Amino acid sequence: MAVFVQQLLNGLKIGSVYALVALGYTMVYGIIKLINFAHGDFIMVGAYTLVFTIPLMVASGMPAWTAVIFAVVACVAVGVGVEKVAYKPVREKGNRMSALITAVAMSLFLENLAQVLFGASPKTVSNIFKISNITVGGVTLNGNTIITIIIGVVVMLVLQAFVQNTKMGRAMRAVSEDREASILAGIKVNQTITLTFAIGSGLAAIASLMYCAAYPQAMPTMGSMLGLKAFVAAVLGGIGIVPGAMIGGLVIGLVESLSKAYLTTLTGGVLTSAFSDAIVFGILIVVLLIKPAGILGKDVGEKV
Amino acid sequence: MIIPNIQRKAKNPLVNLIGIIVAFAVLVILVRTGVVSTYISGILMTICISIIMATSLNIATGFLGQIALGHCGFMAIGAYTSALITKAMANSNILVGAGAPNFFRFLIAIIIGGALAAIFGMLVGIPALRLKGDYLAIITLGFGEIIRVVIQNLKFCGGNGLSQGAAGQALVGISRISNIYVVYWITVVCVFLMYCFVRSRYGRALMAIREDDVSSGATGLNVTYYKVLAFTFSAFFAGIAGGIFAHYIGSLSINNFTFMKSVEYVIMVVFGGMGSLTGSIVAGGILSALPEALRRFAEYRMLVYSIALIVVVIFKPTGLLGTREFSLTNVLSRFFGKGKAEIKDGGQDE
Amino acid sequence: MSDTPVLKTVNLGINFGGLKAVDDFNIEIMQGELVGLIGPNGAGKTTVFNLLTGVYAPTEGDIFISGKRVNGLKPHQFVAEGIARTFQNIRLFKQMSVIDNVKIACDQSIKYKLGGGLLHSKLYWDEEQRVHEKALELLKLFNLDTKADFVASNLPYGQQRKLEIARALATDMKILLLDEPAAGMNPVETAELLDSINMIRDKFGIAILLIEHDMSLVMNVCERITVIDYGRTIARGLPSEVSNNPDVIAAYLGTDD
Numbered sequence: 001m002a003v004f005v006q007q008l009l010n011g012l013k014i015g016s017v018y019a020l021v022a023l024g025y026t027m028v029y030g031i032i033k034l035i036n037f038a039h040g041d042f043i044m045v046g047a048y049t050l051v052f053t054i055p056l057m058v059a060s061g062m063p064a065w066t067a068v069i070f071a072v073v074a075c076v077a078v079g080v081g082v083e084k085v086a087y088k089p090v091r092e093k094g095n096r097m098s099a100l101i102t103a104v105a106m107s108l109f110l111e112n113l114a115q116v117l118f119g120a121s122p123k124t125v126s127n128i129f130k131i132s133n134i135t136v137g138g139v140t141l142n143g144n145t146i147i148t149i150i151i152g153v154v155v156m157l158v159l160q161a162f163v164q165n166t167k168m169g170r171a172m173r174a175v176s177e178d179r180e181a182s183i184l185a186g187i188k189v190n191q192t193i194t195l196t197f198a199i200g201s202g203l204a205a206i207a208s209l210m211y212c213a214a215y216p217q218a219m220p221t222m223g224s225m226l227g228l229k230a231f232v233a234a235v236l237g238g239i240g241i242v243p244g245a246m247i248g249g250l251v252i253g254l255v256e257s258l259s260k261a262y263l264t265t266l267t268g269g270v271l272t273s274a275f276s277d278a279i280v281f282g283i284l285i286v287v288l289l290i291k292p293a294g295i296l297g298k299d300v301g302e303k304v
Numbered sequence: 305m306i307i308p309n310i311q312r313k314a315k316n317p318l319v320n321l322i323g324i325i326v327a328f329a330v331l332v333i334l335v336r337t338g339v340v341s342t343y344i345s346g347i348l349m350t351i352c353i354s355i356i357m358a359t360s361l362n363i364a365t366g367f368l369g370q371i372a373l374g375h376c377g378f379m380a381i382g383a384y385t386s387a388l389i390t391k392a393m394a395n396s397n398i399l400v401g402a403g404a405p406n407f408f409r410f411l412i413a414i415i416i417g418g419a420l421a422a423i424f425g426m427l428v429g430i431p432a433l434r435l436k437g438d439y440l441a442i443i444t445l446g447f448g449e450i451i452r453v454v455i456q457n458l459k460f461c462g463g464n465g466l467s468q469g470a471a472g473q474a475l476v477g478i479s480r481i482s483n484i485y486v487v488y489w490i491t492v493v494c495v496f497l498m499y500c501f502v503r504s505r506y507g508r509a510l511m512a513i514r515e516d517d518v519s520s521g522a523t524g525l526n527v528t529y530y531k532v533l534a535f536t537f538s539a540f541f542a543g544i545a546g547g548i549f550a551h552y553i554g555s556l557s558i559n560n561f562t563f564m565k566s567v568e569y570v571i572m573v574v575f576g577g578m579g580s581l582t583g584s585i586v587a588g589g590i591l592s593a594l595p596e597a598l599r600r601f602a603e604y605r606m607l608v609y610s611i612a613l614i615v616v617v618i619f620k621p622t623g624l625l626g627t628r629e630f631s632l633t634n635v636l637s638r639f640f641g642k643g644k645a646e647i648k649d650g651g652q653d654e
Numbered sequence: 655m656s657d658t659p660v661l662k663t664v665n666l667g668i669n670f671g672g673l674k675a676v677d678d679f680n681i682e683i684m685q686g687e688l689v690g691l692i693g694p695n696g697a698g699k700t701t702v703f704n705l706l707t708g709v710y711a712p713t714e715g716d717i718f719i720s721g722k723r724v725n726g727l728k729p730h731q732f733v734a735e736g737i738a739r740t741f742q743n744i745r746l747f748k749q750m751s752v753i754d755n756v757k758i759a760c761d762q763s764i765k766y767k768l769g770g771g772l773l774h775s776k777l778y779w780d781e782e783q784r785v786h787e788k789a790l791e792l793l794k795l796f797n798l799d800t801k802a803d804f805v806a807s808n809l810p811y812g813q814q815r816k817l818e819i820a821r822a823l824a825t826d827m828k829i830l831l832l833d834e835p836a837a838g839m840n841p842v843e844t845a846e847l848l849d850s851i852n853m854i855r856d857k858f859g860i861a862i863l864l865i866e867h868d869m870s871l872v873m874n875v876c877e878r879i880t881v882i883d884y885g886r887t888i889a890r891g892l893p894s895e896v897s898n899n900p901d902v903i904a905a906y907l908g909t910d911d
Contacts (some may be wrong), residue, residue: 035438089618098617100371100438101574104567105617107612116607224563228449231442278453281446288439290433328836419782497772504771504778508750512758515747521729522707522739524825528728533768627749 007261008254013145013214015253017150021230022206022237022245023159024051024200030176030240031196032091034099038082040227042201044114046071046208047125047218054126064128071205079201080194082106084217088190107224114220125216128209148210155206156246159199163242163303172196176240181213227255232284236292247295251281320631324492332487338560347596349535349552351589352491353545358572358588359498359581360541365370365570366578366627367502369514370432371441374448375542375569377423381451382543383550384461386410386417387478390551394479406481414490416539424451425539429532436517448566456558474557476614482552490548494541498573499581501537510534511579564606577623582630587623658721660685660829660861661706661737667714667885668705675701676885679715681863683829688855688862690876690893692869694905698885700742700866706863707739708732721830723855734762736828740818740835748807752798752817755806756789759824790838792820795857796850812843818848823854829861830854836871848875869906873897881905 019289023045028036053067088100131143163169174182183189211226212218229252237248260273287294309493331348334340340348357379375571390413394400399409428600431443462475469568501507507531521527521537550556572591576583618621659682666679676698678907683689692722694697706717706730719735727735738759747755764785766777793799796816809817811896815835823831832851835845852875853863866872872879873893881889881896883905887894896902 005486033438035442071490086614086618093618093621095621096437097371097578100441101570102614102617104373104570105610105613108564108567108606109614112604112607112610115349116603204309232446235439235442272457274457275453278450281450284446285431285443288435292435292439355859357790415820434866500772500774504774505761506768506771508754509761510715511750511754512747516745518709518729519741519745519747521709522741522757523821524730524733524738524762526728526730577762646765 003261004100005139007257009141009145009149010259011254012250013148013210013253014257015250016149016156017207017211017214017226017249018230018233018245018252019152019249020155020203020210021227021275022249023156024235025227025231026237026239026241027172027196027200029234030097031193032087033089033096034091034103035231036082036087037100037227038110039200039204039228040223040225041107041110041114042075042079042204042223043211043226044136044218044220044223045110045207046075046205047212047222048114048118048123049074049205050125050128050208050212051123051218055129058126061065064126064130065209068206068209071208072085075201075205075208076198079197079204083194083197087093088193088262107227111220111224118218120220122219122240123216125212125218127216128213138182144213148213151206152212155203155303159203160242162199168192168195212251229277229280232280233285236287236294238297241294241296244294244296252283255283305455328485328488330510331484335484335557337353346552347593348484349482349487349548350594352487353549353552354572354588354592355491355585356494356541356548356586357544357569358547358576359495360538361569362573362578362581362584363498363510363538364503364534365573366580366584367507367510367514368531369578370436371444371570372428372535372538373441373445373563373566374451375444376561376566377448377451378425378539378547379541379546379565379569380455380558380647381421381424382414382417382546383556383561384417384455384546385420385543385555386413386547387475387550388414389413390479390481391477399640406479407483407486409479410481410486410547410551412553414544416549417550418543421541421543421546425536425542426532428539432531432535433528435601436564445563445566448563450563452558454563458641461558462556468631474555476555478550478554480551480554482548487548487552492543494544495581495585498537498541506530506533563653566620568609573623574613575616575623576629577625579627580623580625580629583610583625583628586625586630608640613643656795658734659683660720661863662718662721663706663715664718665715666702666705666712668710669713674885675856676705676882677714679705679882679885681880681890683861683863685861686855686859687878688851688864688876690872690879691863691865691882692867692872693882693888696885697905699867699882700833701885702882703739703833703865706732706829706831707737709909730762733825733827736826737831738822738825738827738829739831740833741813742833742837744811744814744818746806746814746818746821748805749811750806751802752804752806752809753786753789753793754825755800756792756822757781757785759821760785760788763826783874789824790827792824792844793817795823795853796820804904812839812846815839815843815847819850819854827860832862832864832869834865836866844871851875882894 012053020256021040023087024039024042026035028039049071050067054064057067058279086102086106087099090099129147131147133143134141134146163172171187172195174185175192176191178283179189230249233248233252234245235248236251237244237246259276259279263275264272266268331340335345357375361372361375363371364623390409393409399405409425428444428447432440462473512525513527513530517527572587573584575591576587595602598605661681661683663679663681667677668675679702681689691699691702701710705712708727708731711726719737722735724732724735747758764781766781768777769775770778790799790802793802796819798813798820804873806814806817819832821837836847839847851862853859864872864876876893878891879893879896880887881902888901888905889899
């Protein structure tokens with residue numbers, strides 16, 4: 001039982017990282033109908049920023065986690081830069097396929113740039129949270145895990161409130177509903193898209209802090225698999241829907257953590273923990289075939 | 305009204321055949337005289353593999369219009385299947401020996417490898433019925449990753465076995481029986497078949513579905529059949545390319561078939577022009593030879609590719625050749641001042 | 655000429671999440687007839703077409719083509735049974751050549767299979783030649799043969815409409831559904847189009863079901879007219895009867911744009 005609770009919490013921890021990253025995918029997809037393949041790599045950008053800025057913050061007497069400010073700045077700069085330099089010109093030509101290729105290329109670019117700048121071998125991230133373990137009812141809870149889950153939940157609630165209740169949040173929803181009509185309604189579409197990228201990238205920076213607290217390493221390709229799983233989470237929850245990304249992220253995190261722990265036992269040794277990645281993608285394929293709009297999405301037929 | 309004969313109008317295949325034979329003769333001479341070393345013939349084989357991969361990917365991406373990000377998954381299936389077959393045949397002493405026996409062993413193995421890849425291609429084609437565009441791209445990526453994870457963990461593929469988990473090891477001891485002459489002709493045959501495919505009702509149907517699948521159905525195309533066929537067909541040739549690769553490299557590691565490798569083939573297709581097989585041939589050839597020429601800049605290679613890809617998509621989204629096909633006949637006729645070889649059809653003016 | 659209607663529907667209906675887009679729709683069309691389906695905007699005319707071509711599966715009722723029940727078949731099977739259509743917002747294969755647009759519609763009649771296609775067999779050349787000639791002949795009917803090699807999207811609007819009809823004809827159908835063929839055309843183009851429609855009917859002896867939302871246009875060419883509003887049939891009969899029907903007048907005056 002203690003092991004199960006432990007795995008459950010691990011699942012929620014990685015799940016909240018996925019959820020934050022999935023939010024970035026979902027918001028961008030909602031607004032410009034593009035899978036931003038480079039989004040996962042924003043986490044890598046955030047992680048490298050942490051590698052270099054945590055020692056600075058610690059040296060100046062600040063807590064290590066305050067370095068997230070630099071990570072946010074770096075990620076927002078990269079995110080908005082990618083949008084302005086690559087996505088916007090392609091979008092204006094109006095070919096979805098070109099846009100998708102650009103996104104893949106941008107991901108490739110960021111990963112290879114990091115490799116040229118920092119080398120392929122992992123760099124260690126210093127300890128971020130110094131929180132001792134908590135014991136509740138005989139179960140020892142990792143302090144990092146608890147704080148990660150808490151940050152995740154708080155950020156998601158703040159975002160949901162922002163999207164629902166502020167003028168800018170309403171503009172974002174309006175643009176993703178109908179871009180032409182939003183222009184007519186006087187919404188500055190390009191500005192809204194930039195804002196969306198900025199928020200998505202900022203969330204990726206926070207996700208990188210949470211991720212590095214659990215796995216203290218930065219690598220050029222660290223974001224690609226993480227990003228893909230987060231994308232699966234976004235699709236699972238219903239792409240374009242903010243609460244959907246949260247649910248999807250948590251589900252994927254739980255599935256991954258529990259399948260790692262119990263897959264061997266459950267399948268009598270036929271499948272092992274090494275298959276957890278395959279299972280995540282298996283879920284994606286099943287969801288897309290059965291309910292492409294995701295858990296919270298509505299199926300919309302094509303108008304003929 | 306004069307109705308032209310389309311067979312006469314078709315570009316003379318004889319010229320292309322002569323070109324192919326001349327190129328082969330040059331290759332033989334260069335190998336015999338030692339100009340083409342083992343190293344260079346290795347590069348030539350890599351080029352052939354890239355050409356088959358890029359042209360076959362172009363069927364799904366350029367003609368059907370769906371970006372497939374898991375093409376290397378099919379290549380992996382072909383590679384591992386054919387390698388296991390030749391190994392098993394070698395162990396039971398079937399068709400072993402230089403020359404013809406090796407050739408037939410190789411041929412049988414890669415065709416079965418291709419066939420198995422085609423079956424998996426069909427499986428990917430089924431989601432393609434309901435999904436398109438970005439969603440389908442992600443599905444193909446997911447399939448590629450699943451294939452990778454599974455192969456990595458299969459005991460007979462060099463992995464530690466399903467019950468062991470952990471990263472797999474390489475599959476070693478594959479007879480290196482890919483030979484540049486054979487590979488050259490296999491490539492020619494593959495490209496020929498794909499060319500005929502796209503120039504038939506099949507290629508026409510795929511393009512129509514790419515343009516508008518609703519009106520394709522309304523004009524009588526069995527959209528389901530054609531989509532699944534495209535993915536099956538495309539995967540078959542990726543499997544063949546994988547078979548060639550396995551018997552050229554001699555040992556297989558699943559790291560040869562990652563998502564990034566699949567993206568490299570997408571890059572070739574985009575550079576060459578989506579919908580142009582000859583474009584894929586040229587781009588596949590150049591992009592797989594270039595890294596060898598620029599070994600010193602190896603670490604910048606993918607960086608440069610990614611920038612180039614973005615630049616191409618922004619400024620010349622049709623790629624090198626667009627949807628046009630490069631033809632020897634056209635070049636020759638232009639060269640000899642005969643003007644365009646093509647007869648403009650459309651009958652007389654009114 | 656047989657007594658079986660080319661197209662017949664019995665109590666045809668479809669529900670979209672509780673909304674009855676089409677309800678209790680009955681129509682019978684005999685060979686060679688030209689029937690109009692009219693109604694104000696949003697009345698459900700195009701939905702009827704989508705039901706009749708297999709784009710949507712009906713939730714109620716049946717569709718018969720030449721006496722054969724075709725419910726639940728896929729669009730290409732509807733084509734095989736002999737029904738073809740055009741679209742309200744022209745849906746050509748825009749980046750393909752004019753002649754290829756027509757050749758696509760010949761696909762079901764092509765005899766060679768994958769093997770022949772891969773090796774360009776004798777049958778391949780014979781069939782491609784046949785299809786090429788057939789496509790050119792159809793284009794000639796609409797004076798499009800000189801533009802066979804043009805990219806479809808480069809044709810002027812009126813010719814795109816004609817190409818779409820030529821494409822539908824290439825499927826060898828028994829009944830042709832035309833969805834607002836005159837939409838967006840000027841009076842000259844419209845007159846030309848009406849000539850074309852009459853010409854098709856005389857030459858091919860097929861039945862035509864024509865959607866229009868402009869009543870005056872249909873009055874001139876159609877032998878019988880069915881009027882729908884809010885998914886329900888409100889009148890049917892000869893043009894003169896329909897145009898004097900108070901329900902029809904009310905529907906048009908009440909909701910027309």
